Structure formats: C-alpha cells, structure tokens
Amino acid sequence: MSVHPSLAAKGKGKRQRSVLKRFERLKELQEKEKWKPEDSVFGLPKLKVVRWKAKKTKKAVEETAAAEQPAQAAATTAKTPTPGASSGAKEKKEQKPAKK
Numbered sequence: 001m002s003v004h005p006s007l008a009a010k011g012k013g014k015r016q017r018s019v020l021k022r023f024e025r026l027k028e029l030q031e032k033e034k035w036k037p038e039d040s041v042f043g044l045p046k047l048k049v050v051r052w053k054a055k056k057t058k059k060a061v062e063e064t065a066a067a068e069q070p071a072q073a074a075a076t077t078a079k080t081p082t083p084g085a086s087s088g089a090k091e092k093k094e095q096k097p098a099k100k
Contacts, residue, residue: 016051 020028025060029035035044054065 016049018049020047020049 022041022044025047025086026035026041028047030037
C-alpha cells in the first residue's frame with residue numbers, strides 16, 4: 001500500500017529535478033534575453049537543466065584518507081583473536097539463569 005503524499009517524508013524530494021516550472025523557465029529565458037515580459041507565456045522553448053556535482057577539494061580527500069588508515073588498522077587487530085581468550089557468547093550463556 002502506498003503512502004499518501006501529505007504523510008510522506010518532506011526531505012525525500014530534495015534531488016535534482018529534470019523539469020522546470022513555468023516561472024523558473026521564464027526567469028532563465030529572461031536572463032538569456034530570449035523572452036520579454038510582453039511575449040506570451042505559452043509555447044516556451046525547452047531549456048536544458050544543468051546538473052553539477054560538488055567536487056571534493058584536495059584537502060578533504062586527504063582528510064578522509066587519513067581517517068581511513070587508523071580505522072583499517074583497528075579492524076585488522078580486532079579480527080585477530082588473542083590466544084587463550086574465550087568468546088563472549090559463551091560467557092553470556094553462562095551468566096543467564098536457567099528457565100523454569
């Protein structure tokens with residue numbers, strides 16, 4: 001069953017739209033001087049919507065790489081068990097009282 005639009009999450013539709021509304025198209029056409037206020041608002045030409053992604057700066061890329069290195073080292077040490085150590089699951093079972 002689908003969710004009614006009034007109940008849907010508000011932040012969900014915050015992605016890039018491929019179609020502009022009429023007032024947005026008029027604004028773009030005025031900036032490009034292809035439409036004047038005395039012209040008709042019907043039969044407007046289509047406009048290409050420019051999509052762009054924000055590129056990461058070199059500094060941000062270095063910070064993420066530096067943050068990943070300690071995390072990877074910690075993950076490798078966590079995977080190797082120490083000799084003589086028992087697993088935590090067995091200890092938890094021993095601590096629980098028996099059911100009656």
